[in-house]
Amino acid sequence: MITVDEHRARVLAAAPPLPAIAQLISDSTGLVLAEDVVNRWPVPLFDNSGMDGYAVHRADATVGATLRVVADVPAGSPEDPAMAAGEAVRIMTGAPVPTAADAVVPLEHTDLGTAISEAAPETITITVEPKEHAHIRRTGEDTPAGSVAVAAGTVLGPWQLSAIASAGHETILVHRKPRVAIISTGSELIDPSGTPERGQIPESNSVLLAAAVTQAGAEVAAVTRVPDDEHALRSVLTGLDVDAAILTGGASVGAFDIVKAVLDGTGSIEFTTVAMQPGKPQGFGLTEFGVPAFCLPGNPVSVAVSFEMFVRPALRQMAGLHDIDRPRVIRTAAASWRRKPGRVQILPVVFDDETVRPASRGGSGSHLVTSLADATALALIPADVDHVSEGDRVTVMVLS
Numbered sequence: 001m002i003t004v005d006e007h008r009a010r011v012l013a014a015a016p017p018l019p020a021i022a023q024l025i026s027d028s029t030g031l032v033l034a035e036d037v038v039n040r041w042p043v044p045l046f047d048n049s050g051m052d053g054y055a056v057h058r059a060d061a062t063v064g065a066t067l068r069v070v071a072d073v074p075a076g077s078p079e080d081p082a083m084a085a086g087e088a089v090r091i092m093t094g095a096p097v098p099t100a101a102d103a104v105v106p107l108e109h110t111d112l113g114t115a116i117s118e119a120a121p122e123t124i125t126i127t128v129e130p131k132e133h134a135h136i137r138r139t140g141e142d143t144p145a146g147s148v149a150v151a152a153g154t155v156l157g158p159w160q161l162s163a164i165a166s167a168g169h170e171t172i173l174v175h176r177k178p179r180v181a182i183i184s185t186g187s188e189l190i191d192p193s194g195t196p197e198r199g200q201i202p203e204s205n206s207v208l209l210a211a212a213v214t215q216a217g218a219e220v221a222a223v224t225r226v227p228d229d230e231h232a233l234r235s236v237l238t239g240l241d242v243d244a245a246i247l248t249g250g251a252s253v254g255a256f257d258i259v260k261a262v263l264d265g266t267g268s269i270e271f272t273t274v275a276m277q278p279g280k281p282q283g284f285g286l287t288e289f290g291v292p293a294f295c296l297p298g299n300p301v302s303v304a305v306s307f308e309m310f311v312r313p314a315l316r317q318m319a320g321l322h323d324i325d326r327p328r329v330i331r332t333a334a335a336s337w338r339r340k341p342g343r344v345q346i347l348p349v350v351f352d353d354e355t356v357r358p359a360s361r362g363g364s365g366s367h368l369v370t371s372l373a374d375a376t377a378l379a380l381i382p383a384d385v386d387h388v389s390e391g392d393r394v395t396v397m398v399l400s
């Protein structure tokens, strides 16, 4: 049996980030930046006005002073009008402040107020004195030229994309989302809405995995259900054109454990047991086509836990994310429970600001699929612990 950390290290070593591709920012929402984006220019690009008003020499702009308006500078104007003593320039928000000015007086701080006409007035009288550099947004005060606007590994949302556009870029390098195939195996599986005959159950693993894959930032490329038939599984695997495959069921030692029978020893795929409960039987490696294949045990809670411990970090790494792990917090156990030591217990739990308790009275039983619906986190109980007592400090992996 290997440890959780050993299996995770093997998985992550075989799932590097997907190659970067050039993409328009308009098509990049939700993708991960593959290369730092550097500001081509300072932001703001030039000293500009933060208000509609008048650019002035501050020394002239005392209360009651009347200034002669000698030019008009709207946003987008390339003009840099000269201003002699006692002169002002009408200026609009975002327009370049004349080099000669050292303050902007808002319209409201003049005798004319906001009753603005198309043509600039001949004179204005100051009613409120401006402070030094008032309403001048300085070149580079947000960020200087050559600085990193958005770092590689960042997920691109609206705020990051606007920073990239402001940095002067329209095409960027991003990682493609990993395309994932989900294959549920088991002759007992039927559609959720079907009526099960004896021995049959609703198929739920692919539902869990499709949602989990999407939430992890990857893309579901195919969802397939295969009976316990080696030939059927081989033909599904042959047709796959994906970045990763997740198979469930048939990973243990049973007579019809076809995933293990078909894949063990092909490519670099190995089946092993991992010291965790649930999720003990695990297969992983690259298929003959070089695609990472996760062969998870079929029990639904084993699937949920295996996804969190191994598949999610791997998919996030493939997607180019630097932050691949769930946050962990420490909470106080609000209940006591016993367990068989020897494997790390990974227990679906409910937690709040202070406490944590099992989501199910049945503990970490790998078949307790309904209890998963209540869980908001996984508690990690070390392999050598056989009893958690109320009041013990417990490590909790937060899922939201």
Ligand SMILES: Nc1nc2c(c(=O)[nH]1)N[C@H]1C(S)=C(S)[C@@H](COP(=O)(O)OP(=O)(O)OC[C@H]3O[C@@H](n4cnc5c(N)ncnc54)[C@H](O)[C@@H]3O)O[C@H]1N2
Pocket (backbone or CB within 6 Å): 184, 185, 186, 188, 189, 201, 202, 203, 204, 205, 206, 248, 249, 250, 251, 252, 253, 254, 257, 278, 279, 280, 281, 296, 297, 298, 299, 300, 302, 366
């Ligand atoms: N003799 C032994 N038996 C088992 C061992 C062992 O060490 N020795 N390990 C047990 C452990 S631990 C696990 S976990 C399971 C894993 O078995 P498999 O990966 O072969 O999974 P299956 O037998 O195919 O299925 C297990 C269970 O899960 C249900 N299932 C499967 N697929 C789905 C699905 N898509 N949706 C819903 N439910 C699913 C299936 O019906 C079974 O009840 O092996 C133990 N046995």
Ligand code: MOO
Pocket (backbone or CB within 6 Å): 276, 277, 278, 279, 280, 281, 297, 299, 302, 366
């Ligand atoms: O390891 Mo299995 O996943 O206990 O149920």
